[in-house]
Amino acid sequence: MPLQSILVSLSRRVALGVVVLWFTVTLTFAFLQIVPGDPAALLFGGDEIPTEEQLEEVRRDWGLERPVHEQYLLYIERLVHGDLGRSYQQRTEVATLLYSGVWSTVILAVAGLVLAVVISVPLATLTAGSSTLLRRFAFVFELVTISMPSFWIGIILILVFSFTLNWFPIVALDNPLSLVLPAATIALGLVGQLSQVMRESIERALKEPFILTARSRGLSDGSVRWGHALKHSYIPAATITGTFAGNVLTGVVVTETVFGRPGLGTITVAAITTHDIPLVLGVVIVSAAFFVLVNILVDLSYGLVDKRIGSSV
Amino acid sequence: PRHAAAEPVSGGEITYGTQTDPVNWNPHQNNQANAFLYLRNIFDTLLEKTENGDFVPSLAESYSVSDDGTVYTFRLRDGVTFHDGEKLDAAAVKLNLDKANETPYSIYAFPNYDSATVVDDRTVEVRLKKPDASFLDSIAYIGWGIISPKSLTEHLNDLPSGGQNLAGTGPFRISSYQKGAQVVLESFDDYNWAPETKAHQGKAYLDKVTYRFLAEPSSRVGALPAQVDVIEGISALDVSKFKDRDGFVYLSNDANGDTFKLSLNAFLSPLDDVRVRQALRDGFDLDALVKSLYRGEIRRAWSHTSPVSPFYDKSLEGAWGNNVENANKLLDEAGWTERDSEGFRVKDGKRLSVRVLYPTQLDREQRSTLLQGISQQLKQNIGLEFIVDLTPSSTYLKEVASGAVHIYPSTWLHSDVRKSLNGLSNGGALATDNKADPSIQPLKDLAAEALATSDNAQRIKIFHELQRKAVIDDVTYIPLLVQAYQIAASNKVNGLGFINQIGSPEGVYDVWVAK
Amino acid sequence: MSLLRARESAIAPASAVPAAIAEVENLNISFPAGGEGRHVVRDVSFTLHPGRVLAFVGESGSGKSVTARALLGLVGDNAQVRHERLRILDHDYSNATQVDWRRIRGAGIGYVLQDALTSLDPLKTVGFEVGETVLEHRLKTKREIRSHVVDILGRVGIPDGERRYDEYPHQLSGGLRQRALIAAGIAAAPRILIADEPTTALDVSIQVQVLRLLKQSQEKGLAILLITHDLTVASTFADEILVFRQGEVVERGTAGDVLSRPRHAYTKALLQAIPGQQTRGKRLSPLPPLDLVRLRPPSASGGDGGDILEVRNLTKTFHSSTRHPRVAVDHVSFSLEYGRTLGIVGESGSGKSTVARIILGFEHADSGEVLIDGKPWSALPETKRRPRRHLVQLISQDPLGSFDPRHTVLRLLGDALGTLPAYRNTAKRDARSYELLELVGLERLHALRRPRELSGGQRQRVAIARALAVEPRLLVADEAVSALDVSIQAQILDVLRDIQKQLGLSILFISHDLGVVQHISDSVVVMKAGRVVEHGDVNAIFSSPKEPYTRELLNARHSLSHFRPAPVDAI
Amino acid sequence: MSRDNTNNAVTNRLSARPKRLSVAVILSVVFLVLIAIQVLFPEAIATHSPITIDPLAALQPPSREHWFGTDNLGRDLFSRVVHGSAYSVSIGFGATLIALAGGIVFGALAGFGGRWLDQALMRFNDVLMALPSILLALVVVALLGTGLVNTLWAIGIGLIPQFARLVRAEVLVVRNAGYVESAVGFGFSKTAVVCRHVIPNAIHPVFVLATISIGGSILAGSTLSFLKLGPQPPAPEWGLLLSEGRSVIEHAWWLGVFPGIAISLTVLSVTVVGKSLQKRYLQKES
Ligand SMILES: Nc1ncnc2c1ncn2[C@@H]1O[C@H](COP(=O)(O)OP(=O)(O)OP(=O)(O)O)[C@@H](O)[C@H]1O
Ligand SMILES: Nc1ncnc2c1ncn2[C@@H]1O[C@H](COP(=O)(O)OP(=O)(O)OP(=O)(O)O)[C@@H](O)[C@H]1O
Ligand SMILES: [Mg+2]
Ligand SMILES: [Mg+2]
Numbered sequence A: 001m002p003l004q005s006i007l008v009s010l011s012r013r014v015a016l017g018v019v020v021l022w023f024t025v026t027l028t029f030a031f032l033q034i035v036p037g038d039p040a041a042l043l044f045g046g047d048e049i050p051t052e053e054q055l056e057e058v059r060r061d062w063g064l065e066r067p068v069h070e071q072y073l074l075y076i077e078r079l080v081h082g083d084l085g086r087s088y089q090q091r092t093e094v095a096t097l098l099y100s101g102v103w104s105t106v107i108l109a110v111a112g113l114v115l116a117v118v119i120s121v122p123l124a125t126l127t128a129g130s131s132t133l134l135r136r137f138a139f140v141f142e143l144v145t146i147s148m149p150s151f152w153i154g155i156i157l158i159l160v161f162s163f164t165l166n167w168f169p170i171v172a173l174d175n176p177l178s179l180v181l182p183a184a185t186i187a188l189g190l191v192g193q194l195s196q197v198m199r200e201s202i203e204r205a206l207k208e209p210f211i212l213t214a215r216s217r218g219l220s221d222g223s224v225r226w227g228h229a230l231k232h233s234y235i236p237a238a239t240i241t242g243t244f245a246g247n248v249l250t251g252v253v254v255t256e257t258v259f260g261r262p263g264l265g266t267i268t269v270a271a272i273t274t275h276d277i278p279l280v281l282g283v284v285i286v287s288a289a290f291f292v293l294v295n296i297l298v299d300l301s302y303g304l305v306d307k308r309i310g311s312s313v
Numbered sequence B: 001p002r003h004a005a006a007e008p009v010s011g012g013e014i015t016y017g018t019q020t021d022p023v024n025w026n027p028h029q030n031n032q033a034n035a036f037l038y039l040r041n042i043f044d045t046l047l048e049k050t051e052n053g054d055f056v057p058s059l060a061e062s063y064s065v066s067d068d069g070t071v072y073t074f075r076l077r078d079g080v081t082f083h084d085g086e087k088l089d090a091a092a093v094k095l096n097l098d099k100a101n102e103t104p105y106s107i108y109a110f111p112n113y114d115s116a117t118v119v120d121d122r123t124v125e126v127r128l129k130k131p132d133a134s135f136l137d138s139i140a141y142i143g144w145g146i147i148s149p150k151s152l153t154e155h156l157n158d159l160p161s162g163g164q165n166l167a168g169t170g171p172f173r174i175s176s177y178q179k180g181a182q183v184v185l186e187s188f189d190d191y192n193w194a195p196e197t198k199a200h201q202g203k204a205y206l207d208k209v210t211y212r213f214l215a216e217p218s219s220r221v222g223a224l225p226a227q228v229d230v231i232e233g234i235s236a237l238d239v240s241k242f243k244d245r246d247g248f249v250y251l252s253n254d255a256n257g258d259t260f261k262l263s264l265n266a267f268l269s270p271l272d273d274v275r276v277r278q279a280l281r282d283g284f285d286l287d288a289l290v291k292s293l294y295r296g297e298i299r300r301a302w303s304h305t306s307p308v309s310p311f312y313d314k315s316l317e318g319a320w321g322n323n324v325e326n327a328n329k330l331l332d333e334a335g336w337t338e339r340d341s342e343g344f345r346v347k348d349g350k351r352l353s354v355r356v357l358y359p360t361q362l363d364r365e366q367r368s369t370l371l372q373g374i375s376q377q378l379k380q381n382i383g384l385e386f387i388v389d390l391t392p393s394s395t396y397l398k399e400v401a402s403g404a405v406h407i408y409p410s411t412w413l414h415s416d417v418r419k420s421l422n423g424l425s426n427g428g429a430l431a432t433d434n435k436a437d438p439s440i441q442p443l444k445d446l447a448a449e450a451l452a453t454s455d456n457a458q459r460i461k462i463f464h465e466l467q468r469k470a471v472i473d474d475v476t477y478i479p480l481l482v483q484a485y486q487i488a489a490s491n492k493v494n495g496l497g498f499i500n501q502i503g504s505p506e507g508v509y510d511v512w513v514a515k
Numbered sequence C: 001m002s003l004l005r006a007r008e009s010a011i012a013p014a015s016a017v018p019a020a021i022a023e024v025e026n027l028n029i030s031f032p033a034g035g036e037g038r039h040v041v042r043d044v045s046f047t048l049h050p051g052r053v054l055a056f057v058g059e060s061g062s063g064k065s066v067t068a069r070a071l072l073g074l075v076g077d078n079a080q081v082r083h084e085r086l087r088i089l090d091h092d093y094s095n096a097t098q099v100d101w102r103r104i105r106g107a108g109i110g111y112v113l114q115d116a117l118t119s120l121d122p123l124k125t126v127g128f129e130v131g132e133t134v135l136e137h138r139l140k141t142k143r144e145i146r147s148h149v150v151d152i153l154g155r156v157g158i159p160d161g162e163r164r165y166d167e168y169p170h171q172l173s174g175g176l177r178q179r180a181l182i183a184a185g186i187a188a189a190p191r192i193l194i195a196d197e198p199t200t201a202l203d204v205s206i207q208v209q210v211l212r213l214l215k216q217s218q219e220k221g222l223a224i225l226l227i228t229h230d231l232t233v234a235s236t237f238a239d240e241i242l243v244f245r246q247g248e249v250v251e252r253g254t255a256g257d258v259l260s261r262p263r264h265a266y267t268k269a270l271l272q273a274i275p276g277q278q279t280r281g282k283r284l285s286p287l288p289p290l291d292l293v294r295l296r297p298p299s300a301s302g303g304d305g306g307d308i309l310e311v312r313n314l315t316k317t318f319h320s321s322t323r324h325p326r327v328a329v330d331h332v333s334f335s336l337e338y339g340r341t342l343g344i345v346g347e348s349g350s351g352k353s354t355v356a357r358i359i360l361g362f363e364h365a366d367s368g369e370v371l372i373d374g375k376p377w378s379a380l381p382e383t384k385r386r387p388r389r390h391l392v393q394l395i396s397q398d399p400l401g402s403f404d405p406r407h408t409v410l411r412l413l414g415d416a417l418g419t420l421p422a423y424r425n426t427a428k429r430d431a432r433s434y435e436l437l438e439l440v441g442l443e444r445l446h447a448l449r450r451p452r453e454l455s456g457g458q459r460q461r462v463a464i465a466r467a468l469a470v471e472p473r474l475l476v477a478d479e480a481v482s483a484l485d486v487s488i489q490a491q492i493l494d495v496l497r498d499i500q501k502q503l504g505l506s507i508l509f510i511s512h513d514l515g516v517v518q519h520i521s522d523s524v525v526v527m528k529a530g531r532v533v534e535h536g537d538v539n540a541i542f543s544s545p546k547e548p549y550t551r552e553l554l555n556a557r558h559s560l561s562h563f564r565p566a567p568v569d570a571i
Numbered sequence D: 001m002s003r004d005n006t007n008n009a010v011t012n013r014l015s016a017r018p019k020r021l022s023v024a025v026i027l028s029v030v031f032l033v034l035i036a037i038q039v040l041f042p043e044a045i046a047t048h049s050p051i052t053i054d055p056l057a058a059l060q061p062p063s064r065e066h067w068f069g070t071d072n073l074g075r076d077l078f079s080r081v082v083h084g085s086a087y088s089v090s091i092g093f094g095a096t097l098i099a100l101a102g103g104i105v106f107g108a109l110a111g112f113g114g115r116w117l118d119q120a121l122m123r124f125n126d127v128l129m130a131l132p133s134i135l136l137a138l139v140v141v142a143l144l145g146t147g148l149v150n151t152l153w154a155i156g157i158g159l160i161p162q163f164a165r166l167v168r169a170e171v172l173v174v175r176n177a178g179y180v181e182s183a184v185g186f187g188f189s190k191t192a193v194v195c196r197h198v199i200p201n202a203i204h205p206v207f208v209l210a211t212i213s214i215g216g217s218i219l220a221g222s223t224l225s226f227l228k229l230g231p232q233p234p235a236p237e238w239g240l241l242l243s244e245g246r247s248v249i250e251h252a253w254w255l256g257v258f259p260g261i262a263i264s265l266t267v268l269s270v271t272v273v274g275k276s277l278q279k280r281y282l283q284k285e286s
Helices: A002-034 A038-043 A052-062 A068-080 A094-127 A133-147 A150-164 A178-207 A209-215 A222-246 A248-259 A263-271 A278-303 A307-311 B032-040 B088-100 B135-140 B149-154 B217-221 B274-282 B286-294 B324-333 B366-382 B396-402 B416-423 B438-452 B456-473 C064-070 C099-102 C126-136 C142-155 C162-164 C174-186 C204-219 C231-237 C254-262 C267-271 C350-358 C382-391 C407-416 C426-439 C442-450 C457-469 C486-503 C514-520 C538-543 C547-559 D005-016 D023-040 D077-113 D116-128 D132-145 D148-175 D177-187 D192-225 D238-248 D255-285
Strands: B014-016 B048-050 B055-057 B058-063 B071-076 B113-120 B123-128 B172-176 B182-187 B210-212 B230-232 B248-256 B260-262 B345-347 B353-358 B383-390 B406-409 B479-482 B484-490 C021-030 C038-048 C053-058 C080-082 C086-088 C109-112 C192-196 C223-227 C242-247 C250-255 C307-318 C327-337 C341-346 C367-372 C392-396 C474-478 C506-510 C523-528 C530-539
Touching: A002 A038, A002 A068, A002 A278, A002 A307, A002 D116, A038 A052, A038 A278, A038 B353, A052 A068, A052 B048, A094 A133, A094 A178, A094 A222, A094 A248, A094 A278, A094 B383, A094 C538, A133 A178, A133 D255, A150 A178, A150 A248, A150 D192, A150 D238, A150 D255, A178 A222, A178 A248, A178 C538, A209 B210, A222 A278, A248 A263, A263 A278, A263 C099, A263 D132, A278 B396, A278 D116, A278 D132, B014 B032, B014 B217, B032 B172, B032 B182, B032 B210, B048 C223, B055 B058, B055 B135, B055 B456, B071 B088, B071 B135, B088 B113, B088 B123, B088 B149, B088 C267, B172 D005, B182 C204, B217 B248, B260 C486, B274 B324, B274 B366, B274 C341, B286 B324, B286 B366, B286 B479, B286 D148, B345 C250, B353 B366, B366 B479, B383 C250, B406 C126, B416 B438, B416 B456, B438 B456, B456 B479, C021 C064, C021 C382, C038 C064, C038 C242, C038 C250, C038 D077, C053 C231, C064 C192, C064 C223, C109 C174, C126 C162, C126 C174, C174 C192, C174 C204, C204 C223, C204 C231, C223 C231, C231 C254, C231 C442, C242 C254, C242 C267, C250 C254, C250 C457, C267 C486, C307 C350, C307 C506, C327 C350, C341 C350, C341 C514, C341 D177, C350 C474, C350 C506, C367 D005, C382 C392, C392 C457, C407 C426, C407 C442, C407 C457, C426 C442, C426 C457, C457 C486, C486 C506, C486 C514, C506 C514, C523 C538, C523 C547, C530 C538, D023 D077, D023 D255, D077 D116, D077 D148, D077 D192, D077 D255, D116 D148, D132 D192, D148 D192, D192 D238, D192 D255, D238 D255
Parallel strands: B014 B210, B014 B230, B353 B383, B353 B406, C053 C223, C053 C242, C109 C192, C192 C223, C341 C506, C341 C523, C392 C474, C474 C506
Antiparallel strands: B048 B055, B058 B071, B071 B123, B113 B123, B172 B182, B182 B210, B230 B484, B248 B484, B260 B406, B260 B479, C021 C038, C021 C080, C021 C086, C242 C250, C307 C327, C307 C367, C523 C530
């Protein structure tokens, strides 16, 4: 029963995801308990010494005067209701702040990902198992992008393509072209790894007997690569894309900073430098949730591509 | 100073590349000079300060001072409305003044403020605890910008994060704001109450201005002129790209207020010995460092006070610094005669070492590089270890207040006489006046006298005395740079300028774009 | 040799051989890569005729597959192919381009590989794979393809083609998969079919089905090139046989001639090496017997009548979170006398290995007991068992896996010897190691190789030497020869027999190959689904099985060796 | 399964074995040796002091005197890069060592510790994985402050999950390997089996990952520097040099280019060496 087995595997993954989230939340809570000093002052954050009234407000919000287990329950209960607390530095709900940045970040991340796939797929498929000039080029290109800090890639892209050639603006945010260079920065950080992983599995597939069988039917080299071998690189490629998507902030923090774009990355850096702890905790929880979600989707997609997986779970 | 040209035209829009996103949009709570250029578009103050230090009407059509200097009466302009449709009246002003003096809500509370009373619909009376010459500075300062009473009562908690609920009476209103990215302001059509310091009357020329926050200096410079029309904050190296170049306008302006300086903690060993402080002051070649770093675009400072301030003591120029021989002699005298393996001076087994706490978020214009240069020279020249502790720690204010820090580099960008005097009279107690050391009482008395007097000449005299004491005799301050602001623009943009009161870039009310 | 009895010919006499549709003359293939250049096929010539089957037999690596692939131009990019003549379907392919080759592949020559699970793309549906050839050659439109494929699936005996069309290879049983692969091979109606080991991976009964299917195609006029290492299959199926050895054809002729009157010594050895009833007590390989006398007999053998191994009522159930609990071993009892060989046979998954693992103490039985030498064994805690562990040694199907890949042969043997107090001294250990190697027929130079640098037969010899090193009383051989070529298998079986004869060791021999078990065992245990269905003397059971399951096993094997063309409607 | 694929494979592999090291690998090793010399004896290589300022010689382009030019305080960039290698290399090695130690402890506990411990540890590992490494690093820096050692921790902790997973997987594979069982069959004790077989066989891929993650750590370190959260000036850490140089890239290209090349070449070399180790390992394995 495929539907049933999909549901079973889905619910298992969701349950696992909930465990991971619960772990994360508990960890953040524990963090507040462990860090020395007055948790209220810590939560208030910022550069100045908070007044007693301000601290009182924090204590009320977080129930800090209550016993630890009650605090924990209160914390969980609030999170379950989607309440991530308030940023005392920005005097705004954490959820509101994060929401304001989330779309911009998601768009950037997705654009970067799509671009990475668009570059990697042909690069890997065309060069797998061959020793052409293109393969050499791909080899060098991948190694170079892997070895460059991504902020540096971003700066070079801006210098060349925006300021010198004037092809892609980076300032006008409402111009869709302004997404190109930031997305390219994220993509270039991923392309090397992605196409290497894909090439490896395509090469492995090309050595399989079914490829010989396919060739024996009169298929051209191209059809064999695109029609048979490529699909076999999906799972490893999706796996690292999944980890990347979970780590979306890593690429995004740098890219948003370099390009001066709004989003979770910018918010994170600002939150860290201003010691805005409720906001930092919010970012941690949201990105963990995002990771869990993406990986559930990636896991499910395995079953769609490779029917063997769905049925064996 | 203002850049002017013929035949202004109305209409059009510009994109303005700026250095920073305001941390807080509530003018009562914002202390970033770099954010005033947005706030000055949105808010007005009761009075405006002119280039030569006078105060002229703005939202207040006139004002008067009682003879004892404790009661100020403001007569409000008629027909002024806020962006949200509220009317400007005496009650609104009283509310604002009360809020602006309420701690901890406001960071601009005035210590001698007593109360405000509504006399009639258009008249407000402010009572001071005692006469204070710096009061009008506060009145004209954007920190006391007048916010709509509706914003203040109904949306107080939303104001810091900007947005539609933030209403002032200024020539522009917020159209959209994306944190960390940009803010778009649109012209406020009803605006008809520009002060006489402005170049024109009526609504702003521009329909719309987009401030794009570009923290990377190279991004701002690179984006002009293809992607942005105006930028502010230009590094010395980049100036040559715009200055005297076809197609560009380049403006620069020295800041009013204080200079960028080192504040020395004269209560902490080894700086508690004035000879050590003097040696430190004279142990490096500031001229050479500043020249190589800023290529003449930024000047070195001679005093705690900015050279454009009316209170500046010109006689300090050339009176100190770069005297390595004497510095070494002073240290020898002070007993720091031995040297350790790294070449630092030592006394009683202790190394001659000071810790400089400088938060990364304040670091700009290569100031940390300058500090490194100083550190290097002090090591080479006089064997003093000058540890630059560059940390993003948000606890630096607490650390400074605790008295455990030797040196705290800072700028109080403020033409506020009070703050200046406070600083000058703290005897090396670092940014705080809670150090109640009897030895600094005479200085404090002197400062109080300067504030209370209505005689400007007398005040200037006291100021000079205090500056000389702080820089030359006591060495509680070592001035480093005269803070300066730069603007560059494509030459089709006209009417750019700086705020008279502090010298930072002005809003865009007078700006227009040639067709 | 009843197994290899010449087939009564059902084909036309040689005089009526139809005109050749493929002719290969003096084919030479080499792989120049890696410096010295390897010449893997030398001067091979053959012809294919419609309606006739040509079989290639020979050991692994003898060049059968590459020769066949030369017909498709698929030898490999790094290969050098030379020939005097290469005519296929009336065209000269001496200087064919890729485009020429692609035209003939699939449409002119169908190609069926062994092991359908890896020869079908696991990510494509069966229908897609079968239809691919047809679409590629534009023989049908996309619209027509489905019904065409379903039709072909039906023809190869896959019922319910409509449903199977959308299924994936893993959803099909082994037999169905192999049929699907054949369907793909003949989908574009080629005139030649190359079947490269199409039955190797299959159970006996399924082998029969697949061969029937091929036979049917042959009768419709297809020329078939069958590659197999299984002489039984070749003998019952082919018209003509080519015997390959190291890239050369050493013998050729009609199936009957080659198998009943082999001329070449190699063919003779090959035929001789096939174990079974007739070979009991005879040597399978031409190698001389090992001289094991120098090896001190393991501690005085119990000899007369006692049991070295007694298995009492073993039961083992596996619990896993995803599946239902699985009873792998169900009340199994048997015993093995000193110096005798007990065979265990049974289909895959019947619990043979699990029993072996319990005997070796790698698995705990849920209930029941194993006694070694009449003393408790499986009930002992590991620390108590450890000093006696050397008594029972395993020879596994995968010797490579049982060697630490980092160690040389010398070190492997030395480590094993190190468990005996007598060999604490390194010099002694080395001397003994060399001695052991010599005993199992390896040379000194092998001592410094790592396991990966040895051939399969050599590895198995090392495994045996290592097991013997610790002076065991009982050898457990779990599929110990299944992965080996017939001739290598013959050598290893001979070695095992020599050991048993000369050292008086007892052997528990597990295999799914009835012939092997028949050849080597004294008595046999037949297992099915975890239970022992029959247990007794090997001759008695094989000649007159009592249980239906045993009969079934024997029948399938029988029908293969007596394969006759038969109507193919049956599944 | 064809009867003796293994035999073919053996001969194939034997013929592939003597394949020579590629030029790229040789160059990488040479470069890394140079870096190692720089780290050990910076004074011997640097032409100037890395911190001595010379305001009169500020921002000079590369010349015979200053090979990589000078920065805005007139410090010799070449000497700074040479001295900076110690920072970047110690970030690379230090963070990897931390990750390695943590990963081995975690992974081995999970691999040997039984089902419950395994599940618990792996879920904890999932949590660490779920947290973006940069966030983890930022939090560590926010808590502990900046500086070289803290940077090591910040990066190293973020890498632990990767190592833990690999170690666990390897332990599980090796633990079930035939040769482990066979050693038990010969009567070796559990500890002997673990020490002689499990650890030596599991360590190789971990070692390969470690090599590759050295490069990743150097990059991560430079990213932290870029965000001003790494080692602080005047430390000539490469990321810091690069990030300081970026603002003047249009005027003094050398300030951005040379540190950039230093980072990239080092990471490149480490990666090339790591990949070739990996290839050799896989070749041996398959
Ligand atoms: N692409 C290749 N590159 C190098 N050597 C090859 C290649 N393909 C085959 N060989 C070698 O050619 C020889 C013959 O191989 P072939 O596959 O024809 O053997 P076979 O008789 O089919 O054996 P098996 O029964 O194992 O399938 C082997 O030694 C093999 O290693
Ligand atoms: N560790 C295990 N966990 C779960 N199930 C197992 C385990 N080992 C064996 N089984 C199951 O127990 C049954 C018997 O397996 P066993 O390996 O003993 O069969 P076998 O007779 O050796 O088969 P083959 O001929 O394929 O080797 C099989 O169904 C198998 O799936
Ligand atoms: Mg073959
Ligand atoms: Mg088995």
